[in-house]
Amino acid sequence: MTRQDGRAYDQLRPITITTDFVQFAEGSCLITCGNTKVLCCASVEERIPPHVPEGEGWVTAEYSMLPRANRERSKRDIAKLKLSPRSAEIQRLVGRSLRAAVDMKKLGERTITIDCDVLQGDGGTRTASVTGGFIALALACRKLVEEGVLAQSPIRHFVSGVSAGIVDDQAMLDLQYSEDSRAQVDLNCVMNEQGELIELQGTGEGRAFTLNEQQELVRLCAKGNRELIALQKNILEAVK
Secondary structure, three states: OOOOOOOOOOOOOOEEEEEOOOOOOOEEEEEEEOOEEEEEEEEEEOOOOOOOOOOOOEEEEEEEEOOOOOOOOOOOHHHHOOOOHHHHHHHHHHHHHHHOOEOHHHHOOOEEEEEEEEEEOOOOHHHHHHHHHHHHHHHHHHHHHHOOOOOOOOEOOOEEEEEEEEEOOEEEEOOOHHHHOOOOEEEEEEEEOOOOEEEEEEEEOOOOOOHHHHHHHHHHHHHHHHHHHHHHHHHHHHOO
16 A cells, blocks of 8 residues: 555654754754644743652643644634643643653652643644653753752653554554544554553544554554654754
């Protein structure tokens, strides 16, 4: 099956990550995956939520799409006086994923919030938010070490996310919108650099799928995540 953009079935879209995209955030980047563009900013606060144990820190995330991130204008969440269910679900996913990257005791009693704002959406915005959000998080933690606030970085794992799906009965990696919108099966996968699963979301949107098909999609995502983490490592090394 030939994909619309000419990619192989197991090939990621072209990806660029521009670090320090925002001046005032402790860590930031603009991640571009094909035509999907997400701005990720990490902010550090010297306080923790009430539910966090004494002596530990917290990592959380917020996610939003700008009104013209899509083909038609959408209303801002603030205009609806509440967060959309989709945005709420995605930001919980991003928060869970990035907490898996951090040793909360080493972070200490402070909170790092990762804001993920979709500037342009063409599929895979939640996984791009995880991948770019990790870069912003790592840069913020590096700054805390450089400023002497922390003795060592609390980052314990690299974390990235990517999607795979089945379109016209063909499994493929990193769906763009034209593929995602007609996918029979959609699966989002977050992993660490050890190849361990952090989050797995699979949905039979057009039909049910088998365990063998699920495993095939996870293998595709594992390949994509290995490539994304290698890119993350290269970028963080380059900005030292």
